[in-house]
Amino acid sequence: MFYNAVNQAKSEIKEIVMSALGVLVSEGKIGAEPLPAFQVTIPNDSAHGDFSANVALVCAKALKTNPRALAQQIVDAAVLEGTSFDKIELAGPGFLNFFLGDKWFSEVVTNTLLLGADYGKTNLGAGKRVLVEFVSANPTGPMHIGNARGGAIGDCLASLLQTAGYQADREFYINDAGNQVAKFGKSLSLRYMQLCGGEGQKLIAEYGSDNEKITSEIYKDSQKENPDERLFPMPDDVYLGQDIIEHAKNYYDINGDVLADKSEEERAKALVDYALPLNEARLETDLMKYRIKYDNWFKESSLHKSGAVKEVIEHLKAGGYTYEQDGALWLKATELGGEQDFVLLRSNGFPTYIVPDIAYHYNKLVTRGYDKAIDVLGADHHGYVKRMRVCLKAMGIDEKRLDVVMCQMVNLVRDGEVVKLSKRSGKAITLSTLLDEVPIDEARFFFNLRSTDTHLDFDLDLAVEESSKNPVFYVQYAHARICRVLEKMAESGAKYNGGEVNFTEEPEFALIRKIAELPELVNEAASEYSPFKMTKYVYEFAQVFHKFYDTCPIKDAEERVKLARLALCAASKTVIANVLAMLKIDAPEKM
Numbered sequence: 198m199f200y201n202a203v204n205q206a207k208s209e210i211k212e213i214v215m216s217a218l219g220v221l222v223s224e225g226k227i228g229a230e231p232l233p234a235f236q237v238t239i240p241n242d243s244a245h246g247d248f249s250a251n252v253a254l255v256c257a258k259a260l261k262t263n264p265r266a267l268a269q270q271i272v273d274a275a276v277l278e279g280t281s282f283d284k285i286e287l288a289g290p291g292f293l294n295f296f297l298g299d300k301w302f303s304e305v306v307t308n309t310l311l312l313g314a315d316y317g318k319t320n321l322g323a324g325k326r327v328l329v330e331f332v333s334a335n336p337t338g339p340m341h342i343g344n345a346r347g348g349a350i351g352d353c354l355a356s357l358l359q360t361a362g363y364q365a366d367r368e369f370y371i372n373d374a375g376n377q378v379a380k381f382g383k384s385l386s387l388r389y390m391q392l393c394g395g396e397g398q399k400l401i402a403e404y405g406s407d408n409e410k411i412t413s414e415i416y417k418d419s420q421k422e423n424p425d426e427r428l429f430p431m432p433d434d435v436y437l438g439q440d441i442i443e444h445a446k447n448y449y450d451i452n453g454d455v456l457a458d459k460s461e462e463e464r465a466k467a468l469v470d471y472a473l474p475l476n477e478a479r480l481e482t483d484l485m486k487y488r489i490k491y492d493n494w495f496k497e498s499s500l501h502k503s504g505a506v507k508e509v510i511e512h513l514k515a516g517g518y519t520y521e522q523d524g525a526l527w528l529k530a531t532e533l534g535g536e537q538d539f540v541l542l543r544s545n546g547f548p549t550y551i552v553p554d555i556a557y558h559y560n561k562l563v564t565r566g567y568d569k570a571i572d573v574l575g576a577d578h579h580g581y582v583k584r585m586r587v588c589l590k591a592m593g594i595d596e597k598r599l600d601v602v603m604c605q606m607v608n609l610v611r612d613g614e615v616v617k618l619s620k621r622s623g624k625a626i627t628l629s630t631l632l633d634e635v636p637i638d639e640a641r642f643f644f645n646l647r648s649t650d651t652h653l654d655f656d657l658d659l660a661v662e663e664s665s666k667n668p669v670f671y672v673q674y675a676h677a678r679i680c681r682v683l684e685k686m687a688e689s690g691a692k693y694n695g696g697e698v699n700f701t702e703e704p705e706f707a708l709i710r711k712i713a714e715l716p717e718l719v720n721e722a723a724s725e726y727s728p729f730k731m732t733k734y735v736y737e738f739a740q741v742f743h744k745f746y747d748t749c750p751i752k753d754a755e756e757r758v759k760l761a762r763l764a765l766c767a768a769s770k771t772v773i774a775n776v777l778a779m780l781k782i783d784a785p786e787k788m
Contacts, residue, residue, distance in 0.1 A: 199320050200308045201716040202301065206248060207237040209280050210295055214252050217274035226270060232256045243703075243710065246286065246294025253291035264291030302709045303698050306761075309712055309768040317715040317775050321723055322363030328561050329355040331573035332484065333370040336476045337381040338438050340483060340628040342607045343575055346653065348628070349644035350604060351573040352489045353728035356779045361723035366492040366567075369480070370557060373473060374498045375550060382465030384435040385472055386456075388445035389464065391415070393454045396428045408450070412442040439624060444472040483629050488637060488781040495560075497553050505556040506548055509592070510541060518591045528591065535587040551581075555588045562589075562598050571726065573602045602726050604649045611657045635660045638782045642669045645732045645780065668736050672773065673785055675739035679770040680786040682751065683763065689752075691759055698761035704745040705765060711741045712772050728780070735776040742769050 235252035253268035331351025358365035524544030
């Protein structure tokens, strides 16, 4: 069962208006002309009505009449009996303001309680299958803060789409092939050989089994400003993170110098075969800690093994979309609306990064048959997205089946200053180190606080502050407060057990209007891929609830009023719990 009180009310208004216009035509008061569509909106101030329609403004010209005169005719001809509305008022140049009756407010509360955990769900997606791919960090190192934002956004977006009636799957694309893995292997090999060499052996002799000290000393050496002073020099085209040193040292501890006499290729392969699965497992562990559970982990290497990458090249050649130049194979991107042609196969016969990505998207949309692929990417991928859309066209796929959510950069802020290092370790702050410092609820909520197309300043101090300034604490406190009210009142024998409820105070109506917004907002946020609208909504909801609680007494109210307000509290609890569940944030009963 789906319940959308706002949408139902808007539909009723359109029926009321069209019926009134039909009466006016039958009475000869207006002509039977084709009329443009009109809008029904919610005014910012409820004193101007619960809903407003611009029908007279947009139809007056077609009917050759004055907007205010037409509006008055509609008011006079409208029949409100049996509808959710008590009255219509004419306002301004011809707006029609509709005021809801008591029954509508009562039904919002009772239906919210009836649906419980299902309240807010809609059928916008009608079961269409969408694949949300997000994070997809290279498995060559730990996840950074940009991944943390993309993870929260992607996971909450998938939940939002599921709430809106889509079959949304989550996927992590593991880039376990290509240049980054070759670079990973080279980095591991160099660090391993340093440990086997004289300077590495000195450290091992000095610090024994204290691997943290050994890896720290090597890492600090690599940070020296003067390269000539480094005992463990590294070239520019490798990974310099401490995690590389740790992998090399751990392998050395297990196997000693068995790889020292091997070829560079053999050594790099052995080290990658050892370290890459560990990194992949760490990615999954960190993301599970972040409450992200993927439906699929898709490996790039599987596309190479299956021949899908070669098939892309053959498909593009057969379609006449390629040409050779300087020994390389190029895509005729400009003929497909692209800004410039680009290379698919290098002169050495190896594919560029875009080719396996084409195969991957073909797998999503054709092989597995998803209706829509949604990629959550960093802000530096604009050029990539344009290229991928061109490639989909060349593969005979509607480019509109690919949607992309771009996440802007994140700044971590402490004491008003941007920080890049963990206080605990002195290293760059990764997802793992962030979650050691910031509660998971706050991390997920804060990363969804702003639209993805805006930069985000993540306030580390605010995230751990237990006060109303912290939006997560504020929302969770509202839920806990409701739970306490319902518990205490039940102990005194006061409990809402069903039936019609009536309300008389404006704070009650304001809270019910906010409850009613949820399903419509789910549709809006899902259509726009904007999960931040849900954090904004639940925070605003908590504000409206606190105002209701502070101005509408429950304990000492007359019995009928008390039960109605308890029902409203229970409905509010449902709303907060449902939105927080969508965001995978705890809804505590006590704080």
